[in-house]
Amino acid sequence: VSTVCVTDADLVTRARQGDPAAFGELVDRHRTAVYRAALAALGSHAEAEDAAQDAFLLAYRRLDTFRGDASFKTWLLTIAWHQAINRRRSLRRVWRRMVEPRPDEEREAALESVADAGPTPEAVAAHAQLRSAVRNAIRHLSPALRDALLLAQSGEYGYDDIGAMLNAPVGTIKWRVSEARRKVREVLRKSGHIDE
Amino acid sequence: MNNDIDRVIDDVARELTAGEPDGAFKARVLARIESGESVRRNWRAAWIIAPLAAAALIAIAITWSHRDVRPKPSAEVGALHPSSQTAASRTENLEPRTTNPESRIPNPKSRILRLRSPELSRAMADPSEAPQARRRANPVSDVAVLAPPSLTVDSIALAPIAAGDSLQLPQLDTPASLDIAPLENPRTENQNENPEP
Numbered sequence: 001v002s003t004v005c006v007t008d009a010d011l012v013t014r015a016r017q018g019d020p021a022a023f024g025e026l027v028d029r030h031r032t033a034v035y036r037a038a039l040a041a042l043g044s045h046a047e048a049e050d051a052a053q054d055a056f057l058l059a060y061r062r063l064d065t066f067r068g069d070a071s072f073k074t075w076l077l078t079i080a081w082h083q084a085i086n087r088r089r090s091l092r093r094v095w096r097r098m099v100e101p102r103p104d105e106e107r108e109a110a111l112e113s114v115a116d117a118g119p120t121p122e123a124v125a126a127h128a129q130l131r132s133a134v135r136n137a138i139r140h141l142s143p144a145l146r147d148a149l150l151l152a153q154s155g156e157y158g159y160d161d162i163g164a165m166l167n168a169p170v171g172t173i174k175w176r177v178s179e180a181r182r183k184v185r186e187v188l189r190k191s192g193h194i195d196e
Numbered sequence: 197m198n199n200d201i202d203r204v205i206d207d208v209a210r211e212l213t214a215g216e217p218d219g220a221f222k223a224r225v226l227a228r229i230e231s232g233e234s235v236r237r238n239w240r241a242a243w244i245i246a247p248l249a250a251a252a253l254i255a256i257a258i259t260w261s262h263r264d265v266r267p268k269p270s271a272e273v274g275a276l277h278p279s280s281q282t283a284a285s286r287t288e289n290l291e292p293r294t295t296n297p298e299s300r301i302p303n304p305k306s307r308i309l310r311l312r313s314p315e316l317s318r319a320m321a322d323p324s325e326a327p328q329a330r331r332r333a334n335p336v337s338d339v340a341v342l343a344p345p346s347l348t349v350d351s352i353a354l355a356p357i358a359a360g361d362s363l364q365l366p367q368l369d370t371p372a373s374l375d376i377a378p379l380e381n382p383r384t385e386n387q388n389e390n391p392e393p
Contacts, residue, residue, distance in 0.1 A: 020230070023229070024225075024226055027225050031217050031221050032216040036213045036214075036216070039215060045215055049217055049221070053228065057228055057229060130204060131204065131207075134208040135212070138205070138208060149205075154214075155210065188201065194201055
């Protein structure tokens with residue numbers, strides 16, 4: 001049976017009636033959004049995978065509590081975000097919690113930046129350094145600003161979704177994104193990566 | 197310039213959240229649902245929390261045992277430390293003292309006896325029984341056990357001085373009268389020396 005035209009609400013109804021395929025379809029539809037939210041919070045692909053699985057499992061168990069006030073996606077993302085934040089709060093992750101790219105990730109990012117940058121070696125090096133400095137600056141933002149910036153830039157969520165996840169008004173989310181950019185620029189200016 | 201930088205910031209932020217679960221993700225989720233598995237507990241966090249909890253318990257136990265050794269504020273402590281006396285006893289101290297000199301002299305022995313229970317006082321007489329008796333008398337405070345035996349000191353009250361004979365001093369001789377010549381009137385002298393023109 002094709003589920004292309006079936007809405008999330010219909011799939012939820014069928015899943016509540018015990019149709020695992022319907023819930024499987026919901027997983028397929030929203031796995032990337034859930035995964036990226038977890039990745040924004042945890043900064044680790046392995047942790048994000050675990051948190052995303054836990055989020056779907058929890059959502060399945062709580063399907064009866066979904067009232068349809070918000071969209072299923074928003075409801076699911078809220079669960080996923082809470083799962084991810086609970087993981088982030090654990091003591092061990094305090095030390096390596098935010099976007100700690102492994103050396104191969106760093107190298108990959110540098111290679112990408114080489115491809116994007118200008119042709120001269122100086123420009124390539126400067127661009128790579130700038131991106132590395134931006135990455136560091138984002139890592140050192142406060143969690144509130146960093147979460148808003150990463151979720152907003154992931155391309156998966158509207159400001160309404162982010163507001164629901166972070167439990168803050170849309171205006172606040174927009175301000176946080178703007179403030180996060182301003183702080184990153186300030187760090188870059190102080191470190192001499194951009195001119196005054 | 198700011199726009200260029202913002203574009204770089206947004207690119208890097210997007211890069212930090214790039215990625216998606218592999219194709220087997222759905223299968224893994226459904227398998228967990230079918231197996232009835234609950235949400236995984238964070239065992240790695242438990243490895244950290246458990247030793248911390250154990251350390252906290254040990255700290256509490258040590259604190260508790262130290263609290264038992266510490267003497268409780270009691271009459272004994274209050275008597276030994278004037279600063280911890282009760283308001284009533286302080287009021288007593290303010291009362292006018294008697295003029296009887298003996299009452300002002302503290303008797304160390306009687307003071308110690310007042311501080312200790314009768315059982316403890318008996319133990320003082322027999323030092324071999326002292327520790328056990330002290331514990332029986334005051335099972336809470338082990339500090340009392342460590343107290344040295346009291347010293348028997350004779351009272352330093354002085355016996356009243358007997359009234360002796362009256363001090364009979366010989367009567368002094370009456371001194372002879374001194375004859376002093378009257379002084380001349382100074383005013384008269386001045387008049388004579390400086391006669392007015």
